[in-house]
Amino acid sequence: MTLPRHDLFDDVAVRLDGVSLRYDTSEDILSGIDLVLKPGSFSFLTGASGAGKTSLLKLLYLALKPTRGEVSLFGRPTSRLTRDQLSALRRRVGVVFQEFRLLDHLTAYENVALPLRVLGRKEASYRHDVEELLAWVGLGERMHSRPPTLSGGEQQRVAIARAVVTQPDILIADEPTGNVDPEMGARLMRLFLELNKRRATTVIIATHDLGLVRQVDAPVFRLQHGLLVQDVEYGPAARRRTDIVKTVD
Numbered sequence: 001m002t003l004p005r006h007d008l009f010d011d012v013a014v015r016l017d018g019v020s021l022r023y024d025t026s027e028d029i030l031s032g033i034d035l036v037l038k039p040g041s042f043s044f045l046t047g048a049s050g051a052g053k054t055s056l057l058k059l060l061y062l063a064l065k066p067t068r069g070e071v072s073l074f075g076r077p078t079s080r081l082t083r084d085q086l087s088a089l090r091r092r093v094g095v096v097f098q099e100f101r102l103l104d105h106l107t108a109y110e111n112v113a114l115p116l117r118v119l120g121r122k123e124a125s126y127r128h129d130v131e132e133l134l135a136w137v138g139l140g141e142r143m144h145s146r147p148p149t150l151s152g153g154e155q156q157r158v159a160i161a162r163a164v165v166t167q168p169d170i171l172i173a174d175e176p177t178g179n180v181d182p183e184m185g186a187r188l189m190r191l192f193l194e195l196n197k198r199r200a201t202t203v204i205i206a207t208h209d210l211g212l213v214r215q216v217d218a219p220v221f222r223l224q225h226g227l228l229v230q231d232v233e234y235g236p237a238a239r240r241r242t243d244i245v246k247t248v249d
């Protein structure tokens with residue numbers, strides 16, 4: 001019996017096979033990228049400004065189609081899916097955008113609740129969860145404030161709460177600590193780690209903040225000249241190994 005292709009990859013959250021991306025320019029921004037993210041994994045994506053991090057994330061949350069190659073989510077190749085099938089897959093992916101994309105005329109609470117309203121949920125069924133989530137990200141006191149009156153770090157946390165309120169299987173965050181000080185950056189990182197551990201959410205975070213990357217033992221994928229390499233180990237365990245080598249020397 002021949003299995004449908006997606007059954008072969010059921011233990012994979014995200015898979016890229018030979019993915020290339022070219023905008024309307026002559027050069028590939030991303031070139032022949034292979035990537036596998038296991039369910040429940042936590043990883044970083046780094047690379048210089050303009051290396052293609054945001055572009056790669058857009059492919060992962062199906063906002064862009066690759067020029068060549070295949071993007072599969074949860075074992076399903078996406079290139080031939082209908083619009084409705086793509087929407088269903090996208091609902092399992094939470095995104096924290098680089099520029100937040102909050103609605104200024106809604107309160108923090110309303111912004112976070114919006115994805116649930118769009119899904120047709122009644123407020124009584126989610127009010128408690130949304131309030132609890134806002135308290136979890138440290139915004140219990142500010143939940144009725146509108147984004148323009150919140151600091152960058154507070155807006156960032158609203159964006160994170162909104163991305164996770166539907167309990168996505170995959171969380172994609174683009175420079176989620178770009179607008180906060182190192183202390184807040186470390187706090188946000190703890191939120192991502194907790195989410196990853198509590199719900200086994202697959203998390204991938206694009207950042208060029210290597211200070212942040214060094215706090216966590218997680219694979220680091222680096223984009224360079226359109227290629228993806230996974231050879232960088234920045235986390236505490238990697239540093240301990242380096243220290244041992246130094247001691248032996």
Ligand SMILES: Nc1ncnc2c1ncn2[C@@H]1O[C@H](COP(=O)(O)OP(=O)(O)OP(=O)(O)O)[C@@H](O)[C@H]1O
Nearest residue numbers: 023024029047048049050051052053054055056208
């Ligand atoms: N819609 C687009 N049309 C044409 N070129 C684009 C488009 N979006 C991005 N690019 C180009 O693709 C390249 C990669 O951009 P991308 O935003 O993915 O990089 P990045 O690594 O996320 O950068 P940064 O760290 O500065 O956010 C850049 O040269 C950028 O100018």
